[in-house]
Amino acid sequence: MPSNKTEKSVSGFVSILGRPNAGKSTLLNSLVGSKVAIVSSKPQTTQQAIQAVVTLGHAQVVFLDTPGIHQGDLLIHKRMMMAVHAALDQRDLLLWIADATQNIDEEEKRALQLLKDRDAPAFLLLNKVDRLRNKQQLLPLMEGFTQEIPFRECLPVSALTGEGLDELLGLIVAAMPEGPRYFPEDYLTDQPERHLAAELIREKILDATHQEVPHSVAVLIENWEEAGGLTRIHAQIVVEREGHKKIIIGSRGAMLKQIGTLARQEMESILGRKLFLQLFVKTRSKWRQSAEFLNELDWRYMAGGSQS
Ligand SMILES: Nc1nc2c(ncn2[C@@H]2O[C@H](COP(=O)(O)OP(=O)(O)OP(=O)(O)O)[C@@H](O)[C@H]2O)c(=O)[nH]1
Ligand SMILES: [Mg+2]
Incomplete structure (x- = not known):
């Protein structure tokens, strides 16, 4: 997106949330164009929130990748869920990412309750569409999700191949409030x-x-x-x-x-x-x-x- 001096500067904080293995960290890496978060096929890969920044001309978006929402008895699980809770407040936008190859189950519904009554709007991202043979199945899935939460946008994406991510970034920038650049243009992450x-x-x-x-x-x-x-x-x-x-x-x-x-x-x-x-x-x-x-x-x- 070319920079335009007459355009107002917008910026904001966006959390990426969802169940383990949904593709949150893959999405963060694709959005920022660099590997900042590790990815694996094993659930509960991400244990600590990771922040990474995208600067596009007049817009700066600070993304936060979070641990997958789960229930676990160990202290590490409680810490992971503390990181999720901390990522829900004082946000400009919440991205809920779900695996579009799976049906919406009780665990997903329970996890979705975290989005209820939040100040920030939420987008639903149905991920892994590269693995879907029949995209018709996205419609009932979207309906299932929107029955739980009034998502402002619902988008099919592939965090892996990049499908749908340009459109997503455009919608994210459009949802950002007016605000300054918090970080230098080439700033990527707070992670040492x-x-x-x-x-x-x-x-x-x-x-x-x-x-x-x-x-x-x-x-x-x-x-x-x-x-x-x-x-x-x-x-x-x-x-x-x-x-x-x-x-x-x-x-x-x-x-x-x-x-x-x-x-x-x-x-x-x-x-x-x-x-x-x-x-x-x-x-x-x-x-x-x-x-x-x-x-x-x-x-x-x-x-x-x-x-x-
Ligand atoms: N085919 C396909 N696989 C994907 C896509 N996005 C993520 N994956 C795969 O899904 C698995 C989980 O991806 P992660 O990005 O680690 O998922 P996560 O939501 O961060 O998982 P946790 O950190 O455990 O909560 C990995 O094997 C990814 O390669 C996608 O768009 N398409
Ligand atoms: Mg992860």
Whole structure:
């Protein structure tokens, strides 16, 4: 969109919400045109809200990706839901993203109640339409959703292929109030590189593991050193059980090596520089229940901000 000096400047805050696996993080990455949030086929991938900014001429939109709405008993689940609740208030627009290949079920209906009586308008995005053979099935689905919530717009999209996203961005900008640019034009995200690095390692582990292992893995950057054009990173992979540690290390360390290579290659391509990555695996039982450890994983908390 070309900049037009006579146009009023608009800006606003937009949260991306929905059930686990709906495609929220894929959407954020596509909208900002850069990988800021990790993506995986395992539900509950996103654990902390991630903010990323799109600047288009006179418009600036600050997007917030959030954890999938779910019910879980562990402290980590409660923290994830706190991040969702924090993303509902003082917003200019809420985007509800749902998997269009699935029927609307009771869990979805329950989750949708979070949108009730909010000040901000909401758009419904029926995602993954690239996987739909018959787009006729979108109509009853839209009706089902609008019976629950009066969405201002309903759009079929594919966060993966980009289908419908130009139209979506146009509608988002049109819904933004007059306001200043909060961030410089080239500003992308508030997430530090070290957090993205830890997340990319976690993403490779999510891809490589199954059942309960993916959900009990955390990654902490222990050391980050820049020297002679090379970034040296020591990262600790934390699991809850010895058995999980064995799985991640793999036979003669093969799995850990592969995770490290894939994570390093992607970090190098995103950060645009050479990296040396060393991974260690450690067991810490019940870390998902430890407030102290969850605080350590939360960079906003560690940076002195409020808990996300
Ligand atoms: N075919 C298709 N797959 C998609 C699309 N959007 C997302 N996916 C896939 O759906 C899965 C989940 O995507 P994510 O972006 O991680 O979903 P999420 O809503 O952020 O999930 P949580 O962080 O767990 O709440 C991944 O395998 C994505 O590749 C889409 O438009 N089309
Ligand atoms: Mg996500």
